[in-house]
Amino acid sequence: MSSENVERALQSDAPLTAAVHQRDVAKEAADTQGWNAAAVAGRSVTVNRPRAELYAFWRDFRNLAAFMENVESVTSRDEGTAHWVVRAPAGQTVEWDSVITEDVPAQVIAWESVEGADIKNSGRIEFRDAAPGRGAVVTAIIVYEPPGGDFGKLIAKLFQKEPKIQARRELRRFKQLMETGEISTSQAPDAAPRG
């Protein structure tokens, strides 16, 4: 993200909102990464826990499947890398390996997919203190390359339909898990029968 207006947006007091509303942010991201196209989702959430604790949970990528709806598993073969298996439509899965590109304890974690990913992507999570006594603000920015072809269209349905909605749901679940120890659900087996 290098152009002047994107830079200005990122320097503003609401960088995430400014950035995701910049039309060329996605294009900038694609150019920077050398991708055909890019989709960007950003969202921040306040979690009533210390940021060091939130960072520590997120830093162990194996935990991510606990609150990310479509993530089947994230495993870690060695320090700094992770292998992602993500559910796709029609019973299929997509996979990629990621490597950590930035890691400042209790402040920031960033990663990107490595060569051979089914979907090229990168992510950046920032942790900062909220007002005293009010926990921490977690900001997530996810950038990925929408895949092409028929399979890509299926994937797009899953990931691209509303990346912002997806991001906010994942962060809500993260907040629920961190604050309450569980993820709120009204789903079966208790939900009313539909018909």
Place this chain on the structure above:
Amino acid sequence: MRALTWHGKHDVRMDTVPDPRLVNPRDAIIRITSTAICGSDLHLYDSYIPSMHRGDILGHEFMGEVVETGLKSTLQKGQRVVVPFVIACGKCFFCEKEQFSACDNSNPAEKADLSEVAYGYAMSGLFGYSHMTGGYAGGQAEYVRVPYSDVGPIVIPDGLEDEKVLFLSDILPTGWMAAENCEIEPGDTVAVWGCGPVGLFSIQSAFLMGAHRVIAIDHYPHRLELAKSMGAEIVNYHDVKVREALTEMTGGIGPDAVIDAVGMESHGFTIDNVLDAVTTTKLGTDRTHVLREVIMACRKGGRVSIPGVYGGMGDKIPIGALMQKGLQVRTGQTHVQRYLRPLLEMIGEGRIDTTFLISHRLPLEQAPEGYKMFKEQQNEVTKVVLKPEWQKDAA
């Protein structure tokens, strides 16, 4: 189990559905002993609330016996509990401020989108009250799953029968908070629109908080009689013009605080209701006749308390009167958990009695008839309590 389910406008049925099970560690399962039909259930019955699905189990006023507990529930099997209609996690910023109905976590992530779009930020989960508030199965059933059971339910001591405490689940704390929102000072006159359960309990609460006078407004003679028996002066809006009557009764000053205990389905064939009918798109514009009237009637610098339920947009709100008179508005879904303990104490001491409200008791199996009665005979039917245990006799 048997449960009352929603199938569409004026179509609720008793269905056999799967029993609820524990899902999360803080859950408990309650066997319902008493459950009531709430005035706000009529908004669902009348299809005023969006995001209802066929088969949804209704009911958010209920109590019963704990039959199963999750690993992190603090309840014990066999305890009798009343369950708040508001589901609250107890851990988020809002719960720590005791703004339980603003809980940030109890509405499941995929359900919370709706209210974020509709209201700007996601609402808390509620029992049996549409998917916008979580899609949780309600308590007009034999059993219910209670999430965050270590935060909401209050244990009832032996010797206090169901009917004395059932209304802790919603309408008693709702009436109490409505009065609290009036910030009553000695000498105050409080005017209450709507003598349904919440209105009547807010009258009772206002007196307990030291109101000098309470004026109750409705058109159902029986409900006005109940208000009168509690010490309120009454205004039947079929007989007199409400604002002129209030001005007369308050010596030209107006009530110090006003309570809209009616909400979005206000009655009456007044010009503004006609206006709403013209501009209403389905689920869009709420009927705000009472809200307009309370704002107009309130004295300068007075307080406006709105426990009545609204869900959508309001048309032609007298914002000029609100601003020029310097009114304070306080409203919201009730922070039930905040009031349970003090209200239970007052019930135990005999300072609050809520049993006068119950006009009808039915087996759960007859819940659909209960809805119909409550809807169509509002003069006589002030509160319907349903008893699942009576089911075998009814079947």
